[in-house]
Amino acid sequence: MPFRTNRTTLTQYLIEERRRYPSASGDFNALILDVAMACKQIAKAVAYGELAGLHGEHNEDAGGSINFQGEAQKKLDVLSNDIFIKTTEWGGHLLGMASEEMDEALDIPEGNPKGRYLIVFDPLDGSSNIDVNVSVGSIFSILRAPDDATAPIQEEVFLQPGSQQVAAGYALYGPSTMLILTVGNGVVGFTLDPALGEFMLTHPSITIPEDTQEFAINTSNSRFWEAPVKRYVDECLAGSTGPRGKDFNMRWIASMVAEAHRILMRGGVFMYPRDTKDPSKAGKLRLLYEANPVGMIIEQAGGRASTGSYPMLDVKPTELHQRIGLVFGSKNEVERIERYHNEPIEEKGEDMPLFAERSLFRD
Template sequence: MPYHRITMTHFLLQEQRRKGASGSFTALMTDIIFACKMIAHEVNRGALAGNHGLAGSENVQGEDQKKLDVLANDIFMHMNALGGNYAGMASEELEDVHAVHGAADGKYLLLFDPLDGSSNIDVNISVGSIFSILRLPEGVNTIEEAAFLRKGVEQVAAGYALYGSSTMMVITTGNGVNGFTLDNNVGMFMLTHPDMKIPEDTKEFAINASRSRFWEPPVKRYVDECQAGKEGPRGKDFNMRWVASMVAEVHRILVRGGVFMYPADSENMKKGGKLRLMYEANPMAFIVEQAGGLATTGRGRIMDMAPTHLHQRVPVILGSRNEVERLDSYHAEFDGK
């Protein structure tokens, strides 16, 4: 029955009691919930509110910003500064870290991609927000980049909001993965997808096929084998998907399995890869691993990487365990290991 569902706030309170923790984590998650609800509202208004199109500016990555990129970033920054729970924040859209004024007691750091997949905005395809939470290191009083440069294994929590046919939030605090759907009638996220698990096997893969001319041999081998279907070495047919929104890709994998790839290739390798370690790869790797999947660069676990700078890029291969292991083995074979 819908009236027997658990709200996200109650779920967090239950987790807090179970761990014997203070209420600060529930409070800081509440700030994120409000931000995501506000962004969902603006995304849903779309062209009616004049939210489509370019903002006429570039972000720190050198990418053209959409109007909703800028608006979503402003919402995330404002709403998560109000509670005083965060000592500092870092956004994919901004070059430097942001110290939260008046948050002398803030014990956490927030990293976020305010609107992932924003190239889909004008064509009304799913977009989302991604976030990662770290503890402020002991003895740190000045909020600088170095405080954020921590391995993914040190994340306290991670999650994403998906703005699609319904608005969902999926989170992990290191104890499995749970999904919540926004009930617009009451304005609350309700637990609808408890204990999400990624199947170990799959018949789906997601990759940007327009970049096939740049792929390394291990990736090309894998995709060729999948496309060969029942008559090929895999002995089964595969479907290929590509949404150009990491949130949408990962959500599909959480719901029904699959593997997502934005690998190193001959064109992006000089940058380290395509996706950002701190804002995209680490939080998604945490979620995927907590759901029973794997997340690697093809040559090592993503969450074991020691970051060197805030906007570092990495190759990403994540999803169903057996497929990711296969891709890792192809890379190892190619590298002569």
């Protein structure tokens, strides 16, 4: 197999980025490398899967365990969370961390040096797909701790809008392991070389096409969608003879990392909008661990991330585990969806045949 010997490693890339800021201490680079090490360990655990007895629910003999979100934890959820904590808490770069799998924010252990950054993460996104061998991933977001923040860490220090993220990224554990990263200067992609154990730069400048003919949404929730989402999906399904004048393909993987990666590679739009299924929840996805980091990546790649009505990165969080509706992808499609949310439309009629009285998706 031919190998290229002139590829840039993740370490080299970070050093080059740091040279743009002569006063930088190097703590940020070291933190990113710690995160990359955690992703390498998780990639290996995911690859071994049932060979290492890592499929199935955590504490199966005790009837399983439920996280703060009310979701059953997989063995790999718990292991991945532990890996993230142990790999990042020791280096002196962090003041605190928060995870989808933990009820509360976590302080850096007593005796470890403290830093000026915060990290929030979903250690294993899409873990419900683990047992059927579908691609999963880890998502992370890095924030600066406020100057007056001290230990013990308070939840409020994490409640920063996505526009204040210093960096965001995800690892994709698929046929190859990839690390997608933005440090606020575009989006780059690295592929793990399993022989060297190094992330090598393979996608130096990722951009999302402004237009697309693919969309992703869970149509089993169609009866709960708000009218603007119904209108958009209806128009896509109407194809070349409908108001959009072109045919669309529909995708749904139920692993947001995999969905985001497909959109980064070839365009598309992903929708997990707010709906009426559970009026007490403003959406399904987590603002801090999923929507904000993915939103930063998408926007740095020239796409758009939105609540459906306004920019995702403008949202001021109010709680650690806050949920929200999310639409992201090719800029022109997301802006169209926002426009539908912000203009009056008819709920039913001849222009919405799939949702009329004899519709495919009945109200």
